[in-house]
Amino acid sequence: MNDYEPKIVAFCCEYCAYTAADTAGSARMEYPSTVRIIHLLSTGKVDTLHLLRAFEKGVDAAFVAG
Amino acid sequence: MxxxxxxxxxxxxxxxxxxxxxxxxxxxxxxxxxxxxxxxxxxxxxxxxxxxxxxxxxxxxxxxxxxxxxxxxxxxxxxxxxxxxxxxxxxxxxxxxxxxxxxxxxxxxxxxxxxxxxYGATISEGVWAERCGGCGNCILHLTGGICPVARCSKSLFNGPCGGSNKGKCEINPEVDCAWQLIYDRLKALGQLDKLKEIIPPRNWSSSRDGGPRKIIREDLKL
CATH class of the missing domain: 3.40.50 (Rossmann fold)
Incomplete structure (x- = not known):
């Protein structure tokens, strides 16, 4: 299990969390390649169906940041 | 709905x-x-x-x-x-x-x-409550627009019963007494005299007691 790297989908608000991710990138900070970011205009747009579909497609966790 | x-x-x-x-x-x-x-x-x-x-x-x-x-x-x-x-x-x-x-x-x-x-209405987000019993013979004009069939736990036509306590029903303190609601509403409308009329025992054959119901409108049939 030490090699276990969870697949995580991150639903990020364009105006806050994604800006933070962008800034982190500019500062050459890294995050695991198993994290996939999906931009949203707002995390208010996140719907139960988006989360369920993500799990259906095999993610281990969903991260909602906004 | x-x-x-x-x-x-x-x-x-x-x-x-x-x-x-x-x-x-x-x-x-x-x-x-x-x-x-x-x-x-x-x-x-x-x-x-x-x-x-x-x-x-x-x-x-x-x-x-x-x-x-x-x-x-x-x-x-x-x-x-x-x-x-x-x-x-x-x-x-x-x-x-x-x-x-x-x-x-x-x-x-x-x-x-x-x-x-x-059959109910949306009271607030995520809250729905029963308002109609679909009994086939509406008496809302006699009861201040509040249905005793659907909202009184005993479906009393002449209430309240002895189980009404401070506006609540004896079955559950969170359930309003429909007859208290009817009284309050009629009072607010200045129609308390309607309560002097005794509503006679009704014929429930228009409700489920009459078996499965069906409406036929000859004017709409093709």
Whole structure:
């Protein structure tokens, strides 16, 4: 299990969390390649169906940041 | 609207055991409004079942469809192609929808995904409450617009009973006494004199006591 790297989908608000991710990138900070970011205009747009579909497609966790 | 709730997930899963091709049919009317059987709820249930299929090794093939109404033949018939491919139909409509889909497609098994509860109104977000008993002989004009059939626990026509306590019903302190509501409303309307009229015992044959009901409008028949 030490090699276990969870697949995580991150639903990020364009105006806050994604800006933070962008800034982190500019500062050459890294995050695991198993994290996939999906931009949203707002995390208010996140719907139960988006989360369920993500799990259906095999993610281990969903991260909602906004 | 007709208010319904989704059945417990385990009960739905149990009903579906032994089938492979499952068509989930939502209804775009009442149960969409009370958020139990509309397009979104169909999507959620389908997603849950697809995940269960993988984790439990069920080999389910889930198809989704939501139609405008499950209580009108013209909306059900276009499902024909999807229905032909399905072993079973899981209706997310009210009890009317479940039965009417099976009347339109008599060769198919139609299962209920919801428990149909009552005719009600949206009190606030996520809160629905019963307002009508569908008894077939409305007396709201006599009771200040508040229905004692649906809202009095005993369906009393001349209330309140001795179980009314500070405006609440003896069955549950969270349930309003319908006859207290009727009194308050008639008082506010200046119509308290209506309470002096004793409402006679009624003929319940217009309600379920008369057996299954049917309306025929000759002027509308083709």
């Amino acid at each position: 007709i208010v319904a709730e989704r059945k417990p997930y385990e009960e739905i899963k149990e009903m579906l055991s032994g089938y492979k091709n499952i068509l989930i049919v939502g209804c775009g009317t009442c149960v969409s409004v009370c958020m139990s059987g509309g397009e979104k709820e169909v999507g959620i249930l389908a997603s849950e079942l697809r995940m269960s299929s993988k984790t439990d090794g069920k080999d389910w093939e889930i198809e989704e469809a939501t139609i405008e109404r499950q209580c009108d033949r013209e909306y059900i018939e276009p499902l024909k192609d999807k229905v032909e491919k399905a072993d079973v139909i899981l209706s997310m409509g009210c009890g009317v929808g479940v039965q009417f889909i099976s009347e339109v497609f008599p060769a198919k098994i139609v299962l209920p995904a919801l428990n149909t509860e009552f």
